[in-house]
Amino acid sequence: MAEPERYPVSDEWKKRARVDAGGYETLYGRSIADPGSFWLEQARRLDWIKRPEIAGDWSFDEADFHIEWFADGKLNVAANCIDRHLATRGDTTAIIWEPDDPKDSVRTYTYRELHREVCRFANVLKGQGVQKGDRVTIYMPMIPEAAFALLACARIGAIHSVVFGGFSPDALAGRIVDCDSAYVITADAGRRAGKMVPLKTNVDKAADQAPVLKKVIVVQATGADVTMKDGRDVWYHEAAQGVGEDCPAEAMDAEDPLFILYTSGSTGKPKGVLHTSGGYLLWTSLTHELAFDYREGDVYWCAADIGWITGHSYIVYGPLANGATVVMYEGVPNWPDSSRIWQVVDKHQVNILYTAPTALRALMADGDEPVKKTSRASLRVLGTVGEPINPEAWRWYYNVVGDGRCPIIDTWWQTETGGHMIAPLPGAHDLKPGSATRPMPGVDPQILDADGNVLTGAAQGNLVIAKSWPGQMRTVWNDHERFFQTYFSTYPGKYFTSDGARRDADGDYWITGRVDDVINVSGHRMGTAEVESALVLHESVAEAAVVGRPHEVKGQGIYAYVTLNSGVEASDDLRRTLVQWVRDEIGPIATPEAIQFAPSLPKTRSGKIMRRILRKIAEGDTSSLGDTSTLADPDVVDHLIENGVA
Numbered sequence: 145m146a147e148p149e150r151y152p153v154s155d156e157w158k159k160r161a162r163v164d165a166g167g168y169e170t171l172y173g174r175s176i177a178d179p180g181s182f183w184l185e186q187a188r189r190l191d192w193i194k195r196p197e198i199a200g201d202w203s204f205d206e207a208d209f210h211i212e213w214f215a216d217g218k219l220n221v222a223a224n225c226i227d228r229h230l231a232t233r234g235d236t237t238a239i240i241w242e243p244d245d246p247k248d249s250v251r252t253y254t255y256r257e258l259h260r261e262v263c264r265f266a267n268v269l270k271g272q273g274v275q276k277g278d279r280v281t282i283y284m285p286m287i288p289e290a291a292f293a294l295l296a297c298a299r300i301g302a303i304h305s306v307v308f309g310g311f312s313p314d315a316l317a318g319r320i321v322d323c324d325s326a327y328v329i330t331a332d333a334g335r336r337a338g339k340m341v342p343l344k345t346n347v348d349k350a351a352d353q354a355p356v357l358k359k360v361i362v363v364q365a366t367g368a369d370v371t372m373k374d375g376r377d378v379w380y381h382e383a384a385q386g387v388g389e390d391c392p393a394e395a396m397d398a399e400d401p402l403f404i405l406y407t408s409g410s411t412g413k414p415k416g417v418l419h420t421s422g423g424y425l426l427w428t429s430l431t432h433e434l435a436f437d438y439r440e441g442d443v444y445w446c447a448a449d450i451g452w453i454t455g456h457s458y459i460v461y462g463p464l465a466n467g468a469t470v471v472m473y474e475g476v477p478n479w480p481d482s483s484r485i486w487q488v489v490d491k492h493q494v495n496i497l498y499t500a501p502t503a504l505r506a507l508m509a510d511g512d513e514p515v516k517k518t519s520r521a522s523l524r525v526l527g528t529v530g531e532p533i534n535p536e537a538w539r540w541y542y543n544v545v546g547d548g549r550c551p552i553i554d555t556w557w558q559t560e561t562g563g564h565m566i567a568p569l570p571g572a573h574d575l576k577p578g579s580a581t582r583p584m585p586g587v588d589p590q591i592l593d594a595d596g597n598v599l600t601g602a603a604q605g606n607l608v609i610a611k612s613w614p615g616q617m618r619t620v621w622n623d624h625e626r627f628f629q630t631y632f633s634t635y636p637g638k639y640f641t642s643d644g645a646r647r648d649a650d651g652d653y654w655i656t657g658r659v660d661d662v663i664n665v666s667g668h669r670m671g672t673a674e675v676e677s678a679l680v681l682h683e684s685v686a687e688a689a690v691v692g693r694p695h696e697v698k699g700q701g702i703y704a705y706v707t708l709n710s711g712v713e714a715s716d717d718l719r720r721t722l723v724q725w726v727r728d729e730i731g732p733i734a735t736p737e738a739i740q741f742a743p744s745l746p747k748t749r750s751g752k753i754m755r756r757i758l759r760k761i762a763e764g765d766t767s768s769l770g771d772t773s774t775l776a777d778p779d780v781v782d783h784l785i786e787n788g789v790a
């Protein structure tokens with residue numbers, strides 16, 4: 145293989161690096177050789193009510209399966225993100241909120257103001273009956289109140305479950321019911337790219353399927369007309385009148401739950417990933433500082449949505465724990481025009497920008513001019529997350545956006561990992577477009593072959609993590625057995641990531657993508673099984689099989705094979721109906737790119753759908769279908785090839 149393109153650490157970065165190449169080796173070496181003392185020392189970066197004396201206590205073995213970090217410690221996550229900064233940074237800006245429409249006003253909150261807002265929000269929640277340990281569903285647009293809501297839950301020890309505002313009422317209802325959440329926090333509506341998202345109306349529809357729901361707290365964000373149900377719905381601004389501006393922070397055990405976040409897997413309905421308090425906060429705070437070389441006074445912008453793990457860990461918890469000034473953006477990168485994101489960078493003098501390859505590819509398609517007409521001189525570090533970044537997008541980010549000055553920090557991690565797992569540290573690692581390079585302290589990645597043999601040196605295979613780390617998820621809500629089965633049964637004693645990876649001769653990691661039936665659409669995880677279940681719910685559909693196929697901007701698009709019930713006529717109308725049906729069932733992110741009607745699907749004699757073949761046909765690559773002799777009816781394949789959707 146040709147020597148990969150390499151971008152060595154610049155002289156300037158060698159000088160300014162917080163952790164240089166040698167420093168990384170020392171740090172990483174200690175974290176692996178002596179994790180106990182390493183992590184107890186790291187734990188000092190947090191403010192503990194009771195400082196822990198034990199670090200990790202865990203076993204991935206079935207007989208003794210348990211994961212705990214800092215279990216004897218007590219802290220409050222919100223107090224770590226707010227109160228402890230008041231003495232030194234009370235007047236520092238915590239949140240700069242940039243509205244969807246550039247003509248609307250920016251809102252800013254200092255740490256002192258954030259304290260007041262979060263305390264009031266917490267008191268409103270208490271006033272509505274929320275108690276420690278209760279689940280609170282948050283279905284919000286990207287407005288400051290969304291961050292207040294998360295932190296208010298953390299302050300009183302309630303467990304938040306954020307549901308992305310783009311999910312449908314059905315998807316929302318499923319998530320409310322799964323974690324028995326009696327409370328929903330929402331807004332009248334949200335704004336995105338000049339359009340209104342009817343959040344409250346969606347909650348009303350979800351409520352019909354979620355009898356457990358008792359109270360809906362509604363933030364007035366747009367003035368949109370909504371109906372309020374007596375006894376159930378409460379306006380936030382009314383409930384907040386007269387509540388106290390101080391609310392004591394609950395002393396939580398390090399292992400008390402902080403939040404649940406639903407994510408797609410290869411089978412079944414979405415899993416409620418549970419993160420706890422101490423280890424998660426330590427992990428997000430440490431990785432935010434290391435990966436982005438975060439410095440006091442930096443303006444930091446993570447352009448994700450709070451509905452995803454990236455928003456939890458790197459808009460709210462990590463940066464606020466570090467006392468950062470965080471830009472929170474309501475809109476999308478390319479509205480009103482494709483210069484918007486760079487204009488926001490200039491407007492707020494952003495130093496660190498963190499976004500997704502899919503956004504970069506969409507912007508890249510509009511050329512360099514919208515970028516070049518802005519200054520971007522404030523930028524120092526550029527991060528990326530969500531999917532493998534293709535070298536073209538990487539180079540564009542580096543050369544055009546960063547003018548060749550800013551290291552690209554390609555961060556590989558998952559909802560399950562809480563924070564960054566593999567990423568270069570600016571100033572420590574040479575960069576290679578498409579490589580996430582090196583593990584974070586304490587992360588012990590291994591590449592395994594299908595039989596579970598550990599491969600050494602340059603190798604390609606399945607990526608596992610051999611040791612626990614503080615930010616690891618602790619369970620699947622209400623289904624600890626599923627937690628073990630999903631992540632620890634494939635390769636006993638190891639956490640299986642479901643990603644494939646390659647390690648090159650320098651020891652740098654390259655993530656090759658999911659090896660399970662999860663599709664990555666615009667950096668968002670979508671289970672093929674979820675889309676299939678939505679399709680077969682339609683009265684015309686007998687059977688469905690969904691695969692991913694490469695998409696220029698989204699990374700992957702959803703391609704669905706649909707077998708209709710007998711007597712139902714295939715038509716373009718029905719195709720449109722089914723696309724809309726899936727959007728209504730799950731949400732716009734699950735929109736199928738293509739639907740191919742198939743009289744039958746290729747199956748093995750035991751009835752298993754041969755997805756490998758379906759993937760190839762969807763990609764239009766029919767020259768190498770491999771062995772089709774095990775199919776029950778090999779003729780099916782010819783029909784599918786002839787009728788493939790371009």
Ligand code: 6R9
Pocket residue numbers: 407452453454528529530531532533554555556557558559560580641642643655656657658664667668669
């Ligand atoms: C943080 C987040 C996780 C999946 C993960 C992998 C893919 C994320 C990546 C990446 C290559 C990167 N992924 N970051 N692949 N390079 N830098 O995205 O969490 O939504 O749970 O998705 O995303 O396939 O397994 P989540």
